[in-house]
Amino acid sequence: MTPAARVQAAIEILDHINQGTAAEKALTTWARRARYAGSGDRAAVRDHVFQALRCRRSYAALGGGTNGRALMRGALIDAGVALDTVFTGDGHSPAVLDTEELTKGRDPAAGAEQGNLPDWLWKRFETALGTGNARLSAQILQQRAPVTLRVNSRLSTAPQAIEILKEDQITVTSCDLIDTALIVIEGARRVAGSRAYCEGYVELQDASSQAAMAALSVAPGSRVLDYCAGGGGKTLALAARVTADWFAHDANESRMSDLPRRADRSGITVTCLETNAIADAAPFDLVLCDVPCSGSGTWRRAPEAKWRLTSERLEELCVLQRDILQDAASLVAPDGQLAYATCSLLPEENDHQVTRFIDQHPDWEITLQKSWSISEWGDGFFLASLKRSGQKT
Numbered sequence: 357m358t359p360a361a362r363v364q365a366a367i368e369i370l371d372h373i374n375q376g377t378a379a380e381k382a383l384t385t386w387a388r389r390a391r392y393a394g395s396g397d398r399a400a401v402r403d404h405v406f407q408a409l410r411c412r413r414s415y416a417a418l419g420g421g422t423n424g425r426a427l428m429r430g431a432l433i434d435a436g437v438a439l440d441t442v443f444t445g446d447g448h449s450p451a452v453l454d455t456e457e458l459t460k461g462r463d464p465a466a467g468a469e470q471g472n473l474p475d476w477l478w479k480r481f482e483t484a485l486g487t488g489n490a491r492l493s494a495q496i497l498q499q500r501a502p503v504t505l506r507v508n509s510r511l512s513t514a515p516q517a518i519e520i521l522k523e524d525q526i527t528v529t530s531c532d533l534i535d536t537a538l539i540v541i542e543g544a545r546r547v548a549g550s551r552a553y554c555e556g557y558v559e560l561q562d563a564s565s566q567a568a569m570a571a572l573s574v575a576p577g578s579r580v581l582d583y584c585a586g587g588g589g590k591t592l593a594l595a596a597r598v599t600a601d602w603f604a605h606d607a608n609e610s611r612m613s614d615l616p617r618r619a620d621r622s623g624i625t626v627t628c629l630e631t632n633a634i635a636d637a638a639p640f641d642l643v644l645c646d647v648p649c650s651g652s653g654t655w656r657r658a659p660e661a662k663w664r665l666t667s668e669r670l671e672e673l674c675v676l677q678r679d680i681l682q683d684a685a686s687l688v689a690p691d692g693q694l695a696y697a698t699c700s701l702l703p704e705e706n707d708h709q710v711t712r713f714i715d716q717h718p719d720w721e722i723t724l725q726k727s728w729s730i731s732e733w734g735d736g737f738f739l740a741s742l743k744r745s746g747q748k749t
């Protein structure tokens with residue numbers, strides 16, 4: 357495909373997304389039909405689409421509209437590409453721009469538009485982070501996320517993993533956030549098929565998540581429950597460091613379907629528990645609640661989410677987070693730990709939830725509370741750990 361044909365493909369996919377199709381589905385449907393597209397074409401089209409979703413508001417301003425053509429026009433203006441070299445009408449290129457299209461478009465306004473956030477979320481970012489940090493976080497959310505690996509220290513050291521990755525022409529660099537994190541510089545698309553990955557020497561995991569799991573203390577031999585386990589990434593990160601009895605649970609059991617295979621590859625055993633089996637398996641020395649949240653610290657990976665979130669949905673999530681913390685607390689052994697984590701930048705999902713829990717449960721105290729800001733190399737992440745203080749309610 358020519359560069360212009362890739363832009364035309366992105367335009368069509370963005371139009372489907374505008375009509376309500378989820379981005380992944382729209383991309384898969386296109387890829388299934390576009391048999392002529394090679395893997396490089398697919399990756400380039402995907403990049404166009406995701407970048408247009410990350411920068412939807414500013415590209416809409418620049419391009420003078422929200423349809424696929426306007427968004428891609430905005431993207432090209434932002435990148436300094438001459439529009440008449442792409443909108444040529446030749447072959448599979450986008451049709452030539454008409455007079456109306458050529459007269460539309462303006463610079464994005466400062467604030468929410470430049471920050472590529474809905475107005476209400478921009479206000480929340482400013483209140484929570486201050487204008488300077490809100491602007492910086494919003495700007496990072498407009499960039500592509502790094503592909504980050506976690507060295508499985510159970511099977512390998514970082515230098516060994518780096519050598520094994522080289523066999524598949526995957527180049528990585530270390531990361532200041534945590535020494536187990538390797539940022540992929542070259543060969544990201546080869547990771548899933550590489551020996552290092554297939555034999556469990558590395559896993560895919562964001563650096564802030566890795567740093568957060570490294571900050572949790574887990575005693576050898578203890579019983580640990582990952583209460584909102586999903587694919588089990590947090591369990592695997594903890595289990596790489598210490599030998600313990602690992603249990604995983606998720607309200608949506610199907611989310612754990614890959615976990616036994618991933619655990620096996622990593623050289624650990626995890627017992628998946630159904631909801632009605634948890635009470636019998638309790639108590640646990642550590643219950644980790646990596647709760648469902650807005651995901652605002654990870655929106656560069658899933659940019660649709662920032663446009664889809666509403667204040668009502670955020671409130672629903674906060675209620676769910678409170679309920680999970682409450683339920684999980686009852687599963688913790690008398691001298692055990694309750695850990696609460698989100699990948700959110702919003703205080704209502706983070707410290708406010710912890711403060712509220714402590715206010716309602718004065719027999720608990722905070723032993724650790726830490727936030728990781730979103731940065732070039734790591735997503736936004738929040739972690740708190742609580743234990744019973746002995747004070748009665």
Ligand SMILES: C[S@@+](CC[C@H](N)C(=O)[O-])C[C@H]1O[C@@H](n2cnc3c(N)ncnc32)[C@H](O)[C@@H]1O
Pocket residue numbers: 583584585586587588589590591605606607608611646647648649676680
């Ligand atoms: C942020 S994700 C977990 C990600 C996972 N820990 C990982 O590292 O990949 C939150 C998970 O919580 C689950 N969940 C939602 N409501 C729940 C509930 N009431 N109890 C337990 N899990 C719940 C969701 O199905 C989702 O998989």
